[in-house]
Structure formats: structure tokens, C-alpha cells
Amino acid sequence: MVETLHRTNQIAPAIIDMSAGKNPTLNKGIDNSHIIEMPEGSRRKSRMSVDGARIIAALSPRITVTFHNVSKVINVPAKMIDPSSKERYIQRTLLDKVSGQIHPGQIVALMGPSGSGKTTLLNTLAGRALNGVTGDIWFNKQRHEKGMKRKLAYVLQQDLFFESLTVKQQLTYTALLRLSNHLSKTDKIARVEQIIDQLRIRKCANTPIMLISGGEKKRVNIGTELLSNPSVIFLDEPTSGLDSTSAVALIDVLRELSNQGKTIITSIHQPSSQMFQSFDQLILLADGKTIFMGKPSDALPYFATMGYQSPPQYNPADYVMDLVNQDVNVRENLKEAYLRNRITVNENKSISQFKDQNPPEGRKYLTAEPSGNESDLTNPDNVNLISGKDSNRWPIGFFSQMLILFSRSFRLTGKTQFTFLNFVQALSLAVISGLCWLQMDFVESTIPDRSSFIFFIMTFWPFQTLMMGILSFPFERGVIEKERASGSYRLSAYFIGKSLAEAPLKLVLPTLFLIIAYWMARINNNFAIFLAIVVFQLLSILVAESFGLFLGATLRNLHHAITAATVSLISLMLIGGFFIQHLPHWLGVWAKWLSFFKYAYSACLRLQFMGPQIYRCVDGSYVDICKNNINGTFTGDDALRFFDSGIDIQYNFLVLFGMFIVFRIGAYFSLRFIKNNTGRT
Numbered sequence: 001m002v003e004t005l006h007r008t009n010q011i012a013p014a015i016i017d018m019s020a021g022k023n024p025t026l027n028k029g030i031d032n033s034h035i036i037e038m039p040e041g042s043r044r045k046s047r048m049s050v051d052g053a054r055i056i057a058a059l060s061p062r063i064t065v066t067f068h069n070v071s072k073v074i075n076v077p078a079k080m081i082d083p084s085s086k087e088r089y090i091q092r093t094l095l096d097k098v099s100g101q102i103h104p105g106q107i108v109a110l111m112g113p114s115g116s117g118k119t120t121l122l123n124t125l126a127g128r129a130l131n132g133v134t135g136d137i138w139f140n141k142q143r144h145e146k147g148m149k150r151k152l153a154y155v156l157q158q159d160l161f162f163e164s165l166t167v168k169q170q171l172t173y174t175a176l177l178r179l180s181n182h183l184s185k186t187d188k189i190a191r192v193e194q195i196i197d198q199l200r201i202r203k204c205a206n207t208p209i210m211l212i213s214g215g216e217k218k219r220v221n222i223g224t225e226l227l228s229n230p231s232v233i234f235l236d237e238p239t240s241g242l243d244s245t246s247a248v249a250l251i252d253v254l255r256e257l258s259n260q261g262k263t264i265i266t267s268i269h270q271p272s273s274q275m276f277q278s279f280d281q282l283i284l285l286a287d288g289k290t291i292f293m294g295k296p297s298d299a300l301p302y303f304a305t306m307g308y309q310s311p312p313q314y315n316p317a318d319y320v321m322d323l324v325n326q327d328v329n330v331r332e333n334l335k336e337a338y339l340r341n342r343i344t345v346n347e348n349k350s351i352s353q354f355k356d357q358n359p360p361e362g363r364k365y366l367t368a369e370p371s372g373n374e375s376d377l378t379n380p381d382n383v384n385l386i387s388g389k390d391s392n393r394w395p396i397g398f399f400s401q402m403l404i405l406f407s408r409s410f411r412l413t414g415k416t417q418f419t420f421l422n423f424v425q426a427l428s429l430a431v432i433s434g435l436c437w438l439q440m441d442f443v444e445s446t447i448p449d450r451s452s453f454i455f456f457i458m459t460f461w462p463f464q465t466l467m468m469g470i471l472s473f474p475f476e477r478g479v480i481e482k483e484r485a486s487g488s489y490r491l492s493a494y495f496i497g498k499s500l501a502e503a504p505l506k507l508v509l510p511t512l513f514l515i516i517a518y519w520m521a522r523i524n525n526n527f528a529i530f531l532a533i534v535v536f537q538l539l540s541i542l543v544a545e546s547f548g549l550f551l552g553a554t555l556r557n558l559h560h561a562i563t564a565a566t567v568s569l570i571s572l573m574l575i576g577g578f579f580i581q582h583l584p585h586w587l588g589v590w591a592k593w594l595s596f597f598k599y600a601y602s603a604c605l606r607l608q609f610m611g612p613q614i615y616r617c618v619d620g621s622y623v624d625i626c627k628n629n630i631n632g633t634f635t636g637d638d639a640l641r642f643f644d645s646g647i648d649i650q651y652n653f654l655v656l657f658g659m660f661i662v663f664r665i666g667a668y669f670s671l672r673f674i675k676n677n678t679g680r681t
């Protein structure tokens with residue numbers, strides 16, 4: 001087994017690498033599957049089949065990242081920079097001809113003042129936000145392609161998760177989604193166990209993420225990205241917000257990973273002296289330009305050649321940051337000095353041959369930049385990075401994605417829907433409503449009250465669900481975008497899975513409410529009519545939710561979405577004719593038919609007066625037939641004439657159903673095509 005792994009020349013998965021020096025024990029497990037046992041030292045035995053271990057290992061060839069003259073220029077709306085500007089756009093250079101080479105086994109630190117371009121460089125190297133980017137980036141000898149996504153992990157600065165999931169649930173869902181179906185489910189779970197051990201998060205494995213510490217959260221964030229055993233790991237300020245002990249522990253984890261042959265590049269703020277020295281290479285940026293690239297221990301001697309001497313006993317990282325944070329002139333000096341001093345790989349070879357020819361003094365402290373020639377590119381593992389199985393854009397098929405995302409949404413929605421407070425709210429409102437309309441007699445005077453009961457139930461729950469629908473995507477978007485950026489699943493699989501999982505759960509409380517309130521109020525004794533009213537109530541809730549999802553997905557600013565919802569809800573109620581019987585003709589002709597409240601309300605009004613129920617006349621105020629016959633009776637049809645509504649129940653159902661579909665599809669397309677308008681790189 002060990003031989004096989006060596007022959008494939010891939011980085012072994014954590015379980016095997018962790019055993020470096022101690023041979024992993026090969027076991028024949030239950031069910032005839034070959035199992036590797038974790039070596040001593042891990043708190044729990046993780047078991048993965050030999051085939052599984054081989055597949056995981058093959059996911060991670062050693063990769064050298066080479067970038068040459070990478071620049072990024074964007075057009076910023078001129079008014080954002082200068083409100084009095086007459087121009088439409090101003091060009092802004094975020095990266096200016098940055099070059100470098102990072103080898104497997106190295107941890108490279110990216111430092112620089114805030115706004116110097118660290119995140120932009122990380123994004124660019126990781127193949128994200130490539131608009132306005134020029135220059136060359138190679139992974140071994142290949143350029144970035146979509147199929148390469150899973151070889152590159154990106155640990156974002158924010159730890160974005162569904163925080164009500166436990167650590168293990170988070171990792172398991174990710175493993176099921178991101179690991180290909182060539183691995184069995186058992187192996188995927190075994191991989192989760194490995195990562196839990198490797199990142200030392202066993203103690204919080206069953207704790208909801210919202211309750212774990214910042215350092216643990218960061219490790220879960222890294223663990224999530226490590227599940228697919230990537231070759232290159234980009235990290236954006238992984239230590240920010242951590243205390244020094246957690247930060248050191250995190251860097252130790254990164255060192256373990258680099259020892260496994262992974263290529264690591266991380267931006268970092270204010271590392272301790274010890275941490276600073278532990279990096280293999282330092283790239284220092286200022287205003288999008290390189291001002292130093294070399295060993296961290298060479299940074300101070302390099303700046304000293306220009307007369308910038310660090311005081312003794314000073315943390316070199318702090319000194320370097322103080323230097324680049326000084327006034328513009330110092331930064332300009334440093335930028336020019338780097339241009340004078342920098343060398344390419346080729347020049348470096350000739351310099352070493354002619355050491356005496358007096359090159360600029362700082363040169364010897366710098367790491368050579370690649371020149372952009374083919375000869376600069378190294379390919380330690382001569383494998384095609386997007387060949388064979390990996391060339392599939394998605395790790396698992398559409399239906400598997402949908403089922404997993406369905407299960408996750410079901411779990412998450414269940415947790416938010418079925419809270420004690422939500423039950424208290426639904427039940428108490430049901431009882432209060434029931435008491436208000438308690439046991440109405442079937443008499444003429446209750447006709448307005450019966451209609452207002454229908455109005456109440458057809459507005460209260462749709463209002464509430466619409467507002468929840470608006471919040472749905474804004475809260476999930478960050479996590480979804482992160483997961484999609486690493487090529488985990490199709491948006492359509494997420495959308496369908498979420499819709500199928502959430503809809504039934506969101507209907508439970510309204511149904512409970514209606515069962516109580518309806519029978520307390522005694523709307524119509526016919527059970528079939530009750531069921532039909534329930535169907536319309538639930539359909540109107542689904543339409544409202546779809547409308548909310550549509551607004552939330554289209555207007556990416558939450559305040560805008562809530563304002564739009566309030567305006568449209570009130571308008572739809574006004575033009576639905578609930579408050580005004582006689583709308584101006586030009587408005588009434590078409591506008592009232594836009595109101596989805598109108599369809600559900602009209603249909604339920606019709607339903608409630610259907611059936612053989614006989615009503616008693618009182619004073620003839622509402623029903624014509626009672627005008628001169630106060631002791632007589634009338635039917636539901638006579639009552640309906642009071643509302644002047646020519647209603648076709650099936651038609652109303654179809655229109656509502658159509659609205660449900662149209663708003664859902666609209667929400668999907670908005671989610672798919674409306675990009676983040678913050679324009680962040």
C-alpha cells in the first residue's frame with residue numbers, strides 16, 4: 001500500500017502523512033474491506049478503505065504556483081472617488097506587475113498595509129474575481145481552469161457557516177458534497193474524522209458552530225477546505241481575531257500541512273517574531289506593488305541596505321509594517337529600490353556565476369522572480385491537474401447534490417421554524433382569533449365578520465412568510481457563494497433542494513393555527529370546505545414566500561428589499577380592493593388582478609358560503625332577500641351577492657399556482673444572474 005502511494009507520487013492524505021515515520025497498519029476489516037488504522041496518538045480510530053485512501057491521495061498532486069507580472073486594473077465609478085468628477089469611471093490599479101513562485105512544502109506570508117492588495121492577489125491567484133487581471137499564472141505548467149477549482153482551497157477571512165450546525169455536521173455535509181462518488185459514504189465519513197483529528201477539533205466536534213471559540217471556528221473553516229485534500233491552500237488573514245496562542249497553534253497546523261507537500265500562501269497581520277521567522281518566504285506589498293520578496297530573516301538586512309535600520313530587540317514583523325506604513329516618500333523609495341534590486345530566475349543563475357560584479361547591494365537578500373519563460377515552470381508531479389475523473393465539473397451528480405442540500409435545508413429550517421416561541425406565537429394567536437370570532441351563528445349579521453375572518457387569515461400568515469422569505473437569501477448568500485466558489489454544487493440543486501425542504505416545514509404552523517381558529521370561529525361545518533380553505537391558505541403562503549424570495553434575491557440590499565416588500569404588500573392590498581370598493585377605472589381594470597391576496601381571499605370567501613348551510617335573516621342590511629323578510633332564511637349564494645364577486649375557484653387556484661411558479665423562477669434567475677453590486681474584488 002505504502003509502495004503504491006509512493007509510486008503514484010501524490011501527496012498522501014492526512015491519515016497516511018500523519019503516520020510519517022511509523023508505518024500505517026494495514027488491516028483486513030469487517031465486510032472484507034481493507035482498512036488503514038490510525039497510528040497511535042490520535043484520540044479515535046479513523047478508518048478508511050485502501051481504495052478510499054488512494055483516491056484521496058490522488059486528489060492532491062504537488063503544485064508549484066508561478067505568477068508573472070500579475071496586474072489588476074479596475075474601473076471605479078468616478079463619483080465614488082471624487083463626487084465633483086465629470087468622468088464616469090476612473091481607473092484604479094490594485095496590483096502592479098507582481099511576480100513570484102511558491103513551491104510545494106512552502107508557507108509564504110503575504111504582508112502589507114491595509115489596502116495594499118493582499119486579498120486581491122490571493123483572489124487572483126485562486127482564480128477568483130479575474131476581471132481586469134493581466135499577466136500569467138501557472139499551476140505547475142498549466143493555467144487556471146474551472147476543473148482545477150478543487151485542487152485549490154481558499155480559506156476566507158470570514159468564517160462563514162450555517163452556525164446552528166455542529167462542527168461534525170458541517171464537515172460531513174461538505175464531505176458528502178465535495179468528495180466524488182468514487183469514494184463510499186463510509187470513506188467520506190472517515191475523511192471527516194481524519195480532518196477532525198488533524199485540526200484538533202475533536203473536543204468541539206458535536207458542538208454547534210455558533211458556540212465554539214474563534215480559533216476553533218477558524219480551524220473548522222480550514223478543515224472544511226481541506227476535506228477534498230487540495231494541493232494549494234490560500235488563506236486570507238487566518239490569524240486575525242485570534243489570541244497569540246490560538247494563532248501559533250494555527251500556524252503549527254499549516255506547518256503540518258506544508259510538510260505534507262501542500263503549497264500554502266497566507267496573508268497575515270502582525271505575526272509574532274517567532275511566527276514571522278517560521279515562514280519560508282515573505283512577500284511584502286505596498287499599493288499593489290512588491291517591495292520585498294525573500295526569506296523573512298533577510299527582510300531586515302535588505303531594508304538596512306537602504307538605511308532603514310530596525311532598533312535592536314524589535315519584532316521584525318512590526319518593524320517591516322511600521323516602515324511600509326510610514327509616509328508616501330518612504331514607500332515610493334522602497335518600491336523603486338525593489339525594482340532596482342529584483343532579479344529573475346535566469347539572472348540569478350548568472351549573478352551567482354559572477355558574484356564579484358557588484359550587483360545592487362540588496363539583491364542578495366531577494367528571492368528571484370520568475371521571468372515568465374517556460375523554463376521557470378516546475379512540475380514536480382508530472383500529472384495533468386484536470387485530467388480524468390477530476391475534469392468533471394461537479395464532484396457528485398445533480399440528484400445527489402439536491403438530496404444532500406435538501407437534507408441540510410430541512411435540518412436548518414426545522415431548527416428555526418419549530419422553536420418554542422414560534423409554537424407559542426401560532427397557538428396563542430390561534431386561540432385569540434378563535435375567541436374573537438367565537439362560535440359565530442349562521443345569521444345575516446355575521447356576514448361581514450365571516451369575510452373579515454377570511455381576510456385576516458389570508459393576510460397575516462402570507463405577510464409573515466413574505467418577510468421571512470426576504471431574509472432567506474441574504475442570510476445564506478455568503479455561505480452559498482463560498483461553497484459555490486469552490487465548485488461544490490450547482491445553484492439549481494441548491495435552489496430546488498431548499499425549496500422542497502422548506503415549503504412543507506413553513507406550512508406546519510399556519511395549518512395548526514387554522515385548525516384551531518377555524519373551528520373555534522365555526523366558519524363552515526363542512527369538512528371538505530375546511531380542507532379547501534386550508535389549501536388556499538397554504539398556497540397563498542407559498543406565493544408570498546416566493547415573492548419574498550424573489551425580492552430578497554433581486555434587491556441585494558436588505559433595507560431595499562424590506563422597503564420594496566412593504567410598499568408592494570400595501571399596494572397589493574389597496575389595489576386588491578380590500579379597502580376601496582370603487583377603484584379609479586384605469587387602475588381597477590387591471591391592477592386588482594395583480595394582487596395575490598385577492599385570489600386567495602375571493603376563493604375562500606366563495607368556499608365559506610358554499611354548501612347546504614342555511615342562514616337566518618336579521619334586519620336585511622346585508623342580504624337583499626332579507627329586506628322585507630326579517631324572520632326568513634337565505635343561502636350562502638344569496639350572501640355572496642353582497643360581495644359582488646363573480647368567482648371561479650379553479651381559476652383562482654390556477655392563477656395563484658402560476659404566481660408561485662413565476663416568482664420562484666424569478667428568484668432563481670435573480671440569484672443566478674444578479675451579481676454582488678458592492679463590486680469588491
Ligand SMILES: Nc1ncnc2c1ncn2[C@@H]1O[C@H](COP(=O)(O)OP(=O)(O)OP(=O)(O)O)[C@@H](O)[C@H]1O
Nearest residue numbers: 076094113114115116117118119120121679680681
Ligand atoms: N471593487 C473595488 N472598487 C474599488 N476599490 C477596490 C475594489 N476592490 C478592492 N479595492 C481596493 O483595492 C485595494 C486593495 O484591496 P485589498 O482588499 O486587496 O487590500 P488588503 O491588503 O487585503 O487590505 P486588508 O489588509 O485591509 O484586508 C484597497 O484599496 C481596496 O479599497
